[in-house]
Amino acid sequence: MTAFIENDVHAVAPEVAISFFKGIMPFDTLDEETLRSLARHCRIDFFPKGTRLLTADVTELTHLYFIQRGGVKAFLEDENGEVTLKDFRGEGAYIGALAIIRGTPANLNIETVEDTFCFLLPRDIFLGLIEKQASFAHFYLKSFSEKIVTTAYNELRHHKVTRRSNEDLYLFSIRVGDLVKTLRKVAASATIQEAAALMSEHRVGCLLIHDAVDAEKIVGIITDRDLRGKVVAAGLDFQQPVQTIMSTPVQTVLSQSLCFDVLLKMMDTGIHHLAVERAGKIIGVITSHDIMLLQGHSPYYLFKEIRGQQQISGLYPLANKIPDVIRGLIGEGAKAGNITQMIAILNDHILERMLTLLEQELGAPPVPYCWLLLGSEGRREQTFKTDQDNAIIYSDPEDETQAQAAAAYFKAFAAKAIDHLVNCGYPLCPGEVMAVNPLWCQPLSSWKRYFERWVSEPDPQELRYATIFFDFRAGFGEAALAESLRTHLNQHIKGRDLFLFHLARQSMETRAPLSFFKNFIVERDGEHKNRLDIKKQGLTPFVNFARVLALKFGVNETNTLARLKALRDGDWIQAELWSSASEAYELQMQQRLVHQLRQIEAETIPDNYIDPADLSDLERRMLKDAFTVIERLYGVLDQMYPVT
Known part of the structure; x- marks a missing residue:
């Protein structure tokens, strides 16, 4: 390796x-005079391939480097000399800005990978x-945030989740446009027999149907x-026109969509064939089979097993397969929002299949009902085997006879459902917030009165x-039924500033887990000594903040990240705060998921207590930065609901 001598x-x-x-x-935003002044101070240097430009934690930055020609790699090495992080930078990229702004030595090793001019x-x-x-400060701070977050996710993946040798995962790297093969289509006027013969000839499981006159216009599948x-x-x-059996309109996805996002859409809608669109034109079809071939532990395999199960007891072992699926997603690079969304979809399908089979066992209910998901389940933020939080809301009975029948049916229904969920591995709620509790198995009118009283x-x-x-x-x-209750809540909460005041002040009682000197505040003694509860101390403040503002402004979303985005879109919070809060929340959720996954693989019960000593320097820094955002959120609440 060539030493760097600035000669x-x-x-x-x-x-x-x-x-x-x-x-x-x-x-490019600077005026001509500023650029000319800058150019007078600028120098150029040549570095042969293999030159170490910067050494992490050693090199003091006297200059900011810009690659004019060539390329470099940025990396860290662990105590064994193993390279754990890589980032390749080419022409136009900069080197050293973060260290200069923070006044610290270089934070990464930088080495040229070819002859390079800077x-x-x-x-x-x-x-x-x-x-x-001002534009400079905004650009570099935003850039640092994105790059450091990406680096932190990489480190979490490589250090904390060991890749299995037989895994070859592409859900987050391949876009569906890359999987589309030859477009197969037939005219809407063709006969069913002609269409079937074409499918057989080309050995495909579907055909797009185009307009009889305009072959570019896709009208069905x-x-x-x-x-x-x-x-x-x-x-x-068989001689009927194929348009008599086609499905229309055709559901589409953009060719640039990641396979993971398309997989979520298939699982959420139950549609297994989606047309792929590029520049407004259909270029082919992506199927569930195409995506399943990308993965060994595909979520879609598990999804199909759940949907095809004919016995409730058969669902028990399927729920235990979810950690394997999630492990693969984390290993490939899924962020917390992707992961919790997938967990929620799989959990929802287990619940849907189980309750469908239970209805067949007990018979149809006397009145329509809705199984409500509450807490983290309601927010689609479950991790590994979150406690049950559920309830039943049913239509108001027409008379006393129907009321008694409904009460008896849903009592038996809830008792069996909760037992089956326990057997699937979903623990009972310690606070008994479950449908088996008579308080939480009520007609719509009772639920409306509950909500009115709680707000009043x-x-x-x-x-x-x-x-x-x-x-x-x-x-x-x-x-x-759930939509009716949400509408009732939104209407009733308008103008209830006293309720929102108390909710906001209660939210601020949990302080950020950092001391005055920016050290982590951990448990002093007991079972979790020297550990911090990342759920209660780190994540809950973000959840509470998003809930208070969502209730205040009538946002119907329940997911925390979705609530934050809706608040940004409605101009109720600043875009920069939305960005910082979303990144901070998602990074902590990622820490929590990786921590729990490691516990499952060690055959211990998952919890939320993280030991800061187990984190790398980068992870500790990112976690501290995430915790500082909490005080900013509290500042917004304090302005809205000050103590008078």
Whole structure:
């Protein structure tokens, strides 16, 4: 490796430097005079391939580097000399900005991977631009946030979740447009027999149907299931036009969509064939089979097993397969929002299948009902085997006889359902917030009265109920009942500033787990000595903040990240706060998920207590940065609901 000796630094013609900086952000926003002044201080240097430019925690930055030609790699090495983080940077990229702004030595090792020319901008000149140019400060701070978060996720993946040798995962790297093969289509006027022959000839399970006149206009789709169910089973004439059995309109996804996002859509909608669109034109079809081939532990395999199960007891072992699926997603690079969404979908399908089979066992209910999911389940933020939080809401009975029948049916129904969920591995709620509790198995009118009382009388118990029940969503059954209750809550909470005041002040009682000197505040003694509860101390403040503002502004979303985005879109919080809060929340959730996954693999019960000593320097720094966002959230609540 060539040592870096700064003896080949040369002045550069101002016009050359100006031309270079005009082509990179954020220098392209500078006026001509500022660029010319900057160019006078700029130098150029040549570094042969293999030159170590910076050494992590050693090199003091005197200049900011810009790659004019060539490339470098950025990396860290552990105590065994193993490279754990890599980042390749090419022409136009910068090196050393974070260290200069923070006044620290280099935070990464930087080494040239080919002969490289760099412009060198003196440290003081760069800091002057940061101080005087608001666009500069915003650009680099945003860039640092994105790069450090990505680096932290990489480190979490590589250090904490060991990749299994037989895993070859692509859900987060391949876009569906890359999987599409030859477009197979047939005219809507073609006969069913002609369409079936074409499918057989090309050995495909579906055909797109185009307009009889305009071959570019896709009007429907048929699958081999349509041929079985709509033609053979129904005895339909094979000479009928194929448009009589096609499904329309065709559901589409963009060609740039990641396979993971398409997989979620398939699992959420139950549609197994999606047309792929590029620049407004259908280019082919992506199927569930195509995506299943990408993974060994595909979520879709488990999804199909759940949907096809005919016995409730058969669902028990399937729930225990979820950690394996999630492990693969974490190993591939899924962020917490992806992971919790997948956990929620799989849990929802287990619940849906189980309650469907239970209805078949007990018979149809006397009145329509909806199984409500509450708390973290209602927010789609479950991790590994979160405690049950559920309830039943049913239509108001027409008379006393129907009321007694409904009460008896749902009592038996809830008791069996809760037992089955326990057997699936979902623990009982210690606070008995479950449908088996008669308090939480009530008709719609009773639920409306509950919500009215909790909002009108905000004592500590009512506030506790609000943090659990107001995050509800429909899990199974008549979703219209849940929607009616949500509408009632939104209407009733308008103008209830006293309730929101108490909810906001209660939310701020949990302080950020950092001392005055920015050290972690951990448990002093007991079972979890020297550990911090990342759920209660780190994540809950974000959940509470999003809930208070969602209730205040009538946002119907229950997921914390979705609530934050809706608040940003409605201009109720600043875009920069939304970005910081979302990144901080998601990073902590990632820490929690990885921690629990490691406990499961060690065959211990998952918990939320993390030992800061087990974290890398980068992880500790990111966690501290995430915790500092909590005080900013509290500042917003304090302004909205000050103590008078």
